[in-house]
Amino acid sequence: MIQRIQSVYLFLSVVLVVICACLPIGMINLVGMGSASEMYNMCIIDGNTGNVSFSVVGLFASLAASVITSVINIFNYNDRKKQSRNCLVTIMLLLLWVGLYAFEMYMFNTGDNTFEIRFVAILPVVAIVFQWLARMAIKKDEKLIRSIDRIR
Numbered sequence: 001m002i003q004r005i006q007s008v009y010l011f012l013s014v015v016l017v018v019i020c021a022c023l024p025i026g027m028i029n030l031v032g033m034g035s036a037s038e039m040y041n042m043c044i045i046d047g048n049t050g051n052v053s054f055s056v057v058g059l060f061a062s063l064a065a066s067v068i069t070s071v072i073n074i075f076n077y078n079d080r081k082k083q084s085r086n087c088l089v090t091i092m093l094l095l096l097w098v099g100l101y102a103f104e105m106y107m108f109n110t111g112d113n114t115f116e117i118r119f120v121a122i123l124p125v126v127a128i129v130f131q132w133l134a135r136m137a138i139k140k141d142e143k144l145i146r147s148i149d150r151i152r
Contacts, residue, residue, distance in 0.1 A: 004141070006083070007074050009134035013090070013127040014070045020123040021063045025101065027116040028108050036116075039104070059100050063124070066093040070131070080142045087135035094128045 026039035035047030042060040044053045073086040101121060109115040 004077065004137070006134040006137035006141070007077065009130045009137065010070050010074045010087075013130040013134070014067055014074075016123040016127040016130070017063050017067050017070070017094070020120050020127075021060060021067075023118070023120040025059075025118050025121045026105065026108075027118065029114045029116060031112055031114065039108075056100075056104055059097060059104070062093050062097040062100065066090045066097070066124075066127075069093065073134075080138050080145075084135055084138045084142070087131050087138065091128055091131045091135075094124045094131065097124050098128075 021041050024038045024040050028037040028039060028044070030036065037047045038045050039056060040060075041063055042054065042057055044056060045051075046053070069086050069090045073083050073090065076083050076086065101124075105115050105117070
């Protein structure tokens with residue numbers, strides 16, 4: 001059901017991840033002359049030539065997988081154990097995104113380039129917090145159902 005608090009947490013997580021997938025997550029500034037390149041989750045757009053490089057498509061893949069599992073999780077409210085497990089899978093996918101982003105940041109922060117982090121890159125970390133809150137609410141519901149079954 002959508003009125004349960006974990007569904008709200010899951011929905012907020014999906015919204016944050018979709019926003020992150022659409023906006024630029026970094027800027028690659030050249031030390032010498034030239035325009036800065038913008039880094040999105042799916043591609044890097046070169047500031048000088050406008051060429052598109054799809055070398056960071058793994059970031060988008062992990063975000064897309066986490067959105068899909070979260071949306072499935074929202075409508076899977078009847079099976080709380082599966083919902084809790086899917087929250088863990090989504091948290092792992094978002095942690096994978098954070099790791100890939102840190103790796104890309106390290107790779108682009110060389111002597112010739114500097115990497116500038118955008119605010120949007122924080123949104124998957126906030127989504128991890130919402131997934132964890134949803135998992136705690138699911139566990140709380142499961143505990144409540146078990147206690148009610150014990151009373152019968």
